[in-house]
Amino acid sequence: xxxxIDIEHLARLARLSLSADATTRARGDLGNxxxxxxxxxxxxxxxxxxxxxxxxxxxxxxxxxxxEEPDRDALQAPAPETQDGYYLVPRVVE
Amino acid sequence: xxxxxxLAELRRxxxxxDLSAIELTRDYLTRIADDSTNAFINxxxxxxxxAAAAADERLASGDGTPLTGLPLAHKDIxxxxxxxxxxxxxxxxxxxxxxxxxxxxxxxxAGVVNLGKTNMDEFAMxxxxxxxxxxxxxxxxxxxxxxxxxxxxxxAAVAAGLTPAATGTDTGGSIRQxxxxxxxxxxxxxxxxxxxxxxxAFASSLxxxxxxxHNAEDVALLVSAMAGFDRRDSTSAxxxxxxxxxxxxxxxxxxxxxxxxxxxxxxxxAAELDAVRASLENLGHTFVDVNLPHxxxxxxxxxxxxxxxxxxxxxxFDGVRFGHRCENPESLEDLYDRSRSEGFGEEVKRxxxxxxxxxxxxxxxxxxxxxxxxxxxxxNDFASAFxxxxxxxxxxAPGPAFERGALTKDPVAMYQQDIFTxxxxxxxxxxxxxxxxFVDGLPVGAQLVAAPFQEELILGVARDYQNVTDWHTxxxxxxx
Numbered sequence: 001x002x003x004x005i006d007i008e009h010l011a012r013l014a015r016l017s018l019s020a021d022a023t024t025r026a027r028g029d030l031g032n033x034x035x036x037x038x039x040x041x042x043x044x045x046x047x048x049x050x051x052x053x054x055x056x057x058x059x060x061x062x063x064x065x066x067x068e069e070p071d072r073d074a075l076q077a078p079a080p081e082t083q084d085g086y087y088l089v090p091r092v093v094e
Numbered sequence: 095x096x097x098x099x100x101l102a103e104l105r106r107x108x109x110x111x112d113l114s115a116i117e118l119t120r121d122y123l124t125r126i127a128d129d130s131t132n133a134f135i136n137x138x139x140x141x142x143x144x145a146a147a148a149a150d151e152r153l154a155s156g157d158g159t160p161l162t163g164l165p166l167a168h169k170d171i172x173x174x175x176x177x178x179x180x181x182x183x184x185x186x187x188x189x190x191x192x193x194x195x196x197x198x199x200x201x202x203x204a205g206v207v208n209l210g211k212t213n214m215d216e217f218a219m220x221x222x223x224x225x226x227x228x229x230x231x232x233x234x235x236x237x238x239x240x241x242x243x244x245x246x247x248x249x250a251a252v253a254a255g256l257t258p259a260a261t262g263t264d265t266g267g268s269i270r271q272x273x274x275x276x277x278x279x280x281x282x283x284x285x286x287x288x289x290x291x292x293x294x295a296f297a298s299s300l301x302x303x304x305x306x307x308h309n310a311e312d313v314a315l316l317v318s319a320m321a322g323f324d325r326r327d328s329t330s331a332x333x334x335x336x337x338x339x340x341x342x343x344x345x346x347x348x349x350x351x352x353x354x355x356x357x358x359x360x361x362x363x364a365a366e367l368d369a370v371r372a373s374l375e376n377l378g379h380t381f382v383d384v385n386l387p388h389x390x391x392x393x394x395x396x397x398x399x400x401x402x403x404x405x406x407x408x409x410x411f412d413g414v415r416f417g418h419r420c421e422n423p424e425s426l427e428d429l430y431d432r433s434r435s436e437g438f439g440e441e442v443k444r445x446x447x448x449x450x451x452x453x454x455x456x457x458x459x460x461x462x463x464x465x466x467x468x469x470x471x472x473x474n475d476f477a478s479a480f481x482x483x484x485x486x487x488x489x490x491a492p493g494p495a496f497e498r499g500a501l502t503k504d505p506v507a508m509y510q511q512d513i514f515t516x517x518x519x520x521x522x523x524x525x526x527x528x529x530x531x532f533v534d535g536l537p538v539g540a541q542l543v544a545a546p547f548q549e550e551l552i553l554g555v556a557r558d559y560q561n562v563t564d565w566h567t568x569x570x571x572x573x574x
Contacts, residue, residue, distance in 0.1 A: 005451065014405060014450045015412075016443055017431040025440075026447060032506045033448055037394040040464050043471070050466030051473060053299055054285045054522025055546060059328055074192040080419035087414050090423050 097255035115163030119146035137210035162205030170211035173292040185437030195292025213247030242272030249276035259307035267515025270527040274490035274539025285522030286331030289324035297403035310556035314338035345554035352384035352483035362493035366531035396516035398465035405449030494536035
């Protein structure tokens with residue numbers, strides 16, 4: 001499947017813009033990586049349950065009650081731009 | 095103090111009043127200032143001295159813990175309140191977390207003095223520490239060679255005597271392989287033992303924090319403080335026991351130790367592992383061959399699962415809430431694209447693209463789902479082996495540290511470095527690397543693996559081994 005990689009499409013999905021040089025390099029590298037991971041196809045996995053957690057643990061639930069008060073100012077301190085408790089981004093709706 | 099003093103030796107020195115925590119901290123800070131390995135991204139001189147002063151007071155009032163006043167460095171992936179956490183990336187160059195990671199908080203509560211943050215491969219993606227935005231780290235044993243990765247700064251710092259111990263994280267070998275390359279001891283606990291809260295996420299079903307130090311006893315002391323249930327980590331293991339809470343217990347007699355046959359082909363360190371086996375046989379243990387038939391599929395499986403989880407986890411870096419933001423974005427799309435493209439390095443982008451590919455429409459079943467199924471086959475291989483044996487003895491890495499630049503042009507060859515560590519990670523098992531000899535003048539490590547939550551067993555075997563050998567006491571200075 002390595003020859004079918006559409007790097008521009010993948011980069012769009014991943015919100016990355018790559019230079020022409022980087023795209024060429026990425027195509028080569030990803031081709032090699034995909035050729036390597038294609039070796040998985042040789043393994044017979046019929047009837048095997050997929051494993052998401054190595055100990056087959058399931059997500060722990062807790063009662064839906066507030067037990068911590070977030071400090072908004074502290075949490076927003078690392079943000080590039082905020083105003084009145086909001087994150088600022090370029091205008092989305094004209 | 096002797097440059098490579100262990101935590102146990104430093105503890106005695108502090109308790110005997112031979113020196114104060116402040117004096118000890120100053121000593122290490124002076125060494126760090128002279129460091130030529132680039133092991134640290136950030137040194138917290140002020141914070142360390144304040145913590146040392148507080149530790150001295152605590153010790154004077156008789157209120158100390160076994161860790162109070164001992165210095166340590168944190169891998170720069172653990173969030174530290176008020177001190178930058180870069181994760182080795184331009185993306186987080188100026189990121190100051192508003193909270194401490196659970197690991198950081200627990201060690202701080204115990205009175206540990208944090209010297210600073212150690213260098214690492216960007217977002218923990220790498221096996222050589224050449225992928226750091228803050229520059230490569232040199233191996234203290236030979237500066238032209240890599241220290242391993244991704245916890246390369248932590249391993250180099252301990253080996254160079256810049257800190258007696260450090261934290262690391264291990265997703266596919268990132269504690270064990272650098273420990274092996276730098277001649278120190280490192281433990282990856284069972285998945286879920288050590289809280290992931292405040293540890294910048296790479297691959298959430300694999301990531302596990304752990305300690306790196308000179309020997310098994312020091313590692314045990316640290317893991318007893320780091321481990322434990324944490325309600326803030328949704329995958330934290332709900333266990334009553336804390337490994338080594340009363341030191342390392344006596345090792346059971348006559349253990350059956352397995353040698354995974356698949357790990358012993360074309361090995362550069364076969365003679366060194368034979369010698370480990372002989373030492374452990376002398377201690378009364380017996381060896382049998384075991385099979386882990388899906389070993390060859392582990393590297394591809396790991397790179398699909400880790401890539402998929404990384405591409406998802408790293409989508410949070412959007413230039414909006416934290417991290418790098420590009421100049422003068424024209425639109426929200428432009429802000430996302432350029433912030434991420436400028437903030438991430440090449441290897442991180444490669445992994446994100448690999449993960450995006452594996453998760454994309456039409457490929458999900460063939461790659462991601464297939465990888466999750468093979469993951470179960472690999473975990474089953476280990477479970478079958480542990481029906482027959484108590485512990486596995488394996489190499490940590492195929493050979494000693496390689497030269498800087500040797501594998502940077504060939505990601506797939508670099509990924510093969512992880513062949514003996516990723517299967518264990520996929521199965522979530524505890525494993526440690528301990529020094530077991532030298533190849534071409536560079537240290538190599540042996541890996542001990544146990545069933546889930548059996549950290550005490552492998553730490554016990556490592557402690558016994560270190561009582562009858564001296565590889566873990568060798569230092570780069572003495573070798574030169």
